[in-house]
Amino acid sequence: MGDSGDLAVLAIYVSIFFVLLFCGIVIGGLRERSHMKSLDTRENELADITVCNLKTILSPDSASNAQMVMGQVVIATDYFKSLATALRSLVGGEMRAANSLMLRARREALIRMQEHAKRRGCNEVYNVRFGASAISQMSGKKGAMQVEVLAWGTAVKRGA
Amino acid sequence: MLVVNTETIPGHEVTRVLGLVQGNTIRAKHVGRDIAAGLKNLVGGELTGYTELLTEARRQAVERMMAQAEQLGADAIVNVRFTTSAVAAGAAELYAYGTAVTITPTGA
Numbered sequence: 001m002g003d004s005g006d007l008a009v010l011a012i013y014v015s016i017f018f019v020l021l022f023c024g025i026v027i028g029g030l031r032e033r034s035h036m037k038s039l040d041t042r043e044n045e046l047a048d049i050t051v052c053n054l055k056t057i058l059s060p061d062s063a064s065n066a067q068m069v070m071g072q073v074v075i076a077t078d079y080f081k082s083l084a085t086a087l088r089s090l091v092g093g094e095m096r097a098a099n100s101l102m103l104r105a106r107r108e109a110l111i112r113m114q115e116h117a118k119r120r121g122c123n124e125v126y127n128v129r130f131g132a133s134a135i136s137q138m139s140g141k142k143g144a145m146q147v148e149v150l151a152w153g154t155a156v157k158r159g160a
Numbered sequence: 161m162l163v164v165n166t167e168t169i170p171g172h173e174v175t176r177v178l179g180l181v182q183g184n185t186i187r188a189k190h191v192g193r194d195i196a197a198g199l200k201n202l203v204g205g206e207l208t209g210y211t212e213l214l215t216e217a218r219r220q221a222v223e224r225m226m227a228q229a230e231q232l233g234a235d236a237i238v239n240v241r242f243t244t245s246a247v248a249a250g251a252a253e254l255y256a257y258g259t260a261v262t263i264t265p266t267g268a
Binding site: 050051052053054055056058085086088089090091092093094095098099101102103106110128129130131132133134145147 | 167174177179180182184185186187188189190191193194220238239241243245246247248249250251253255257258259
């Protein structure tokens with residue numbers, strides 16, 4: 001009787017694992033693709049807001065309305081990619097799954113910063129910096145990758 | 161392609177700012193290296209495996225940044241910065257970013 005009970009518990013654990021994995025691959029993949037698409041369109045919409053990390057403002061006479069703008073995002077990866085990353089750290093090499101997470105986070109933070117600049121009536125952002133912190137360690141669970149990215153810079157208004 | 165971490169390039173003038181370019185990579189060493197590094201923590205000393213890892217990763221991040229600048233038609237990248245972050249255990253993220261610009265040499 002004990003044997004069949006253990007087997008049933010094992011079967012439940014294994015099936016939960018596969019359900020999570022399936023959710024990760026299908027839903028996570030779909031969500032990532034739609035996020036990438038929205039990043040592309042919003043980047044195109046904000047193409048008129050120039051971004052650079054130069055400290056000195058070029059021809060400062062025609063610039064006005066200087067102020068700090070920022071954009072922030074906390075983003076997590078899906079179950080499947082967390083697992084892929086954990087496996088990758090066994091064999092070494094580049095972690096593509098984590099890479100795409102960081103890229104998405106940075107692009108999103110940059111776009112939010114540009115949107116902030118636009119709301120304030122600015123069209124150029126200088127001295128842009130990025131800060132990132134991994135908050136997965138805080139939750140105490142290994143494998144769940146979550147990152148926080150902050151982008152900030154000085155926005156100015158060029159022209160009239 | 162000139163890559164510098166100053167804002168200006170001596171002997172050149174920045175003619176146009178093309179925007180921010182970036183490159184990143186997240187790399188891990190295999191578990192054997194992690195164990196070796198763990199042992200090294202007992203006696204101290206350089207963790208050669210991890211030095212290698214970061215050097216490789218840094219080069220790759222810069223290469224990706226340069227590829228992006230090339231696509232924009234830039235001659236140089238100025239004000240390059242590096243940041244690292246620990247995204248997953250035993251892995252390092254290297255991130256390089258700078259401003260892609262076009263330059264012209266200032267007359268002799």
